[in-house]
Amino acid sequence: xxxxxxxxxxxxxxxxxxxxxxxxxxxxxxxxxxxxxxxxxxxxxxxxxxxxxxxxxxxxxxxxxxxxxxxxxxxxxxxxxxxxxxxxxxxxxxxxxxxxxxxxxxxxxxxxxxxxxxxxxxxxxxxxxxxxxxxxxxxxxxxxxxxxxxxxxxxxxxxxxxxxxxxxxxxxxxxxxxxxxxxxxxxxxxxxxxxxxxxxxxxxxxxxxxxxxxxxxxxxxxxxxxxx
Amino acid sequence: xxxxxxxxxxxxxxxxxxxxxxxxxxxxxxxxxxxxxxxxxxxxxxxxxxxxxxxxxxxxxxxxxxxxxxxxxxxxxxxxxxxxxxxxxxxxxxxxxxxxxxxxxxxxxxxxxxxxxxxxxxxxxxxxxxxxxxxxxxxxxxxxxxxxxxxxxxxxxxxxxxxxxxxxxxxxxxxxxxxxxxxxxxxxxxxxxxxxxxxxxxxxxxxxxxxxxxxxxxxxxxxxxxxxxxxxxxxxxxxxxxxxxx
Numbered sequence: 001x002x003x004x005x006x007x008x009x010x011x012x013x014x015x016x017x018x019x020x021x022x023x024x025x026x027x028x029x030x031x032x033x034x035x036x037x038x039x040x041x042x043x044x045x046x047x048x049x050x051x052x053x054x055x056x057x058x059x060x061x062x063x064x065x066x067x068x069x070x071x072x073x074x075x076x077x078x079x080x081x082x083x084x085x086x087x088x089x090x091x092x093x094x095x096x097x098x099x100x101x102x103x104x105x106x107x108x109x110x111x112x113x114x115x116x117x118x119x120x121x122x123x124x125x126x127x128x129x130x131x132x133x134x135x136x137x138x139x140x141x142x143x144x145x146x147x148x149x150x151x152x153x154x155x156x157x158x159x160x161x162x163x164x165x166x167x168x169x170x171x172x173x174x175x176x177x178x179x180x181x182x183x184x185x186x187x188x189x190x191x192x193x194x195x196x197x198x199x200x201x202x203x204x205x206x207x208x209x210x211x212x213x214x215x216x217x218x219x220x221x222x223x224x225x226x227x228x
Numbered sequence: 229x230x231x232x233x234x235x236x237x238x239x240x241x242x243x244x245x246x247x248x249x250x251x252x253x254x255x256x257x258x259x260x261x262x263x264x265x266x267x268x269x270x271x272x273x274x275x276x277x278x279x280x281x282x283x284x285x286x287x288x289x290x291x292x293x294x295x296x297x298x299x300x301x302x303x304x305x306x307x308x309x310x311x312x313x314x315x316x317x318x319x320x321x322x323x324x325x326x327x328x329x330x331x332x333x334x335x336x337x338x339x340x341x342x343x344x345x346x347x348x349x350x351x352x353x354x355x356x357x358x359x360x361x362x363x364x365x366x367x368x369x370x371x372x373x374x375x376x377x378x379x380x381x382x383x384x385x386x387x388x389x390x391x392x393x394x395x396x397x398x399x400x401x402x403x404x405x406x407x408x409x410x411x412x413x414x415x416x417x418x419x420x421x422x423x424x425x426x427x428x429x430x431x432x433x434x435x436x437x438x439x440x441x442x443x444x445x446x447x448x449x450x451x452x453x454x455x456x457x458x459x460x461x462x463x464x465x466x467x468x469x470x471x472x473x474x
Binding site for chain 2: 027074079169
């Protein structure tokens with residue numbers, strides 16, 4: 001018998017709980033976000049903007065099957081968006097606390113300076129292209145660490161920060177959120193871009209799960225699995 | 229093909245689930261609670277008198293878009309516009325000790341606040357403009373609120389889809405220094421599309437709270453008795469959030 005069951009698990013219970021909570025949050029936030037985008041499908045840089053000429057990007061109208069609700073409703077989409085923002089934000093906060101206290105972050109995700117050598121990165125890319133997912137020491141290879149680090153450290157918190165930045169009730173005391181990226185419309189643009197960054201990650205993530213034994217991967221993210 | 233139909237099936241199940249939740253009374257209650265939490269969290273984090281950012285003249289939008297009603301559209305309004313709103317009155321009534329009836333001249337002679345602020349529409353766009361007018365707090369202090377007054381309701385001359393426009397805010401926003409009854413935009417009388425002759429500026433909330441074509445300011449204890457009972461036109465007809473700071 002190992003000393004404690006915790007150390008034998010591939011994924012900590014906090015990781016598993018957060019992972020699935022976050023899946024639900026991100027899916028609803030993204031789909032209701034597309035509905036909100038349909039209300040004014042143009043993006044701007046700076047503080048203000050509303051004309052087609054000022055826009056740096058003209059967005060398509062996202063179809064009903066991709067949005068929540070499944071028809072155009074700005075108020076209904078905002079209900080969902082503002083509701084799911086709570087478990088999304090506090091879930092991420094809890095995950096960071098758990099990750100720092102159980103050392104998951106330092107042990108598995110944080111990179112070392114030596115990881116950033118081109119030869120090591122290239123070897124990782126080559127291994128991925130060969131569908132060779134057996135990596136030696138450590139839980140994750142460099143590309144995984146980078147992807148998880150960017151998502152957990154930049155994209156997900158960035159969504160919360162830019163979401164707060166475009167809230168007129170928050171700005172009086174936290175104007176620097178928007179200033180950080182050059183104004184409210186910039187924050188709205190970054191909010192949109194980061195959302196698609198998360199989708200891009202999810203697509204690659206799911207593809208790699210499928211390529212590396214989806215049944216086992218899914219089972220382990222539910223039951224915890226055995227430590228490698 | 230099989231996988232695709234499974235995904236489509238899951239998607240449909242998920243969408244149905246979401247609309248089931250949204251249509252249930254429990255779901256609606258949850259949305260309401262969440263919106264209340266946003267208001268409370270924002271007030272706790274920012275402080276009651278925290279000021280919305282103000283901008284420089286150089287940042288003013290060259291054209292300030294009008295949205296919602298672009299005119300009141302009645303012959304009476306057209307005549308009033310023609311006469312420079314010489315006979316327009318703004319009433320302050322409801323739970324007040326001294327009801328007021330103010331002419332445009334009265335309003336322009338009060339101490340004025342001029343602020344260059346950014347207007348954020350719920351749709352997502354923003355425009356910057358310079359607004360001038362007396363602070364709402366000054367009018368409310370002159371009328372003297374009764375102790376049971378908890379909300380300020382703004383009644384408007386315009387109708388949208390046949391229904392009169394109105395909006396409401398709590399006393400925190402009503403007494404906020406940047407909450408003004410604006411009669412001028414960028415140094416000129418308010419244009420018709422932006423709510424001539426008077427509109428509210430409630431700088432810490434989204435655009436639909438900033439009632440235009442203002443005729444009456446009413447202090448009330450509860451919003452339930454007013455029209456649809458949700459505290460505003462968009463709240464009543466389309467379920468928009470009463471607190472629009474998020």
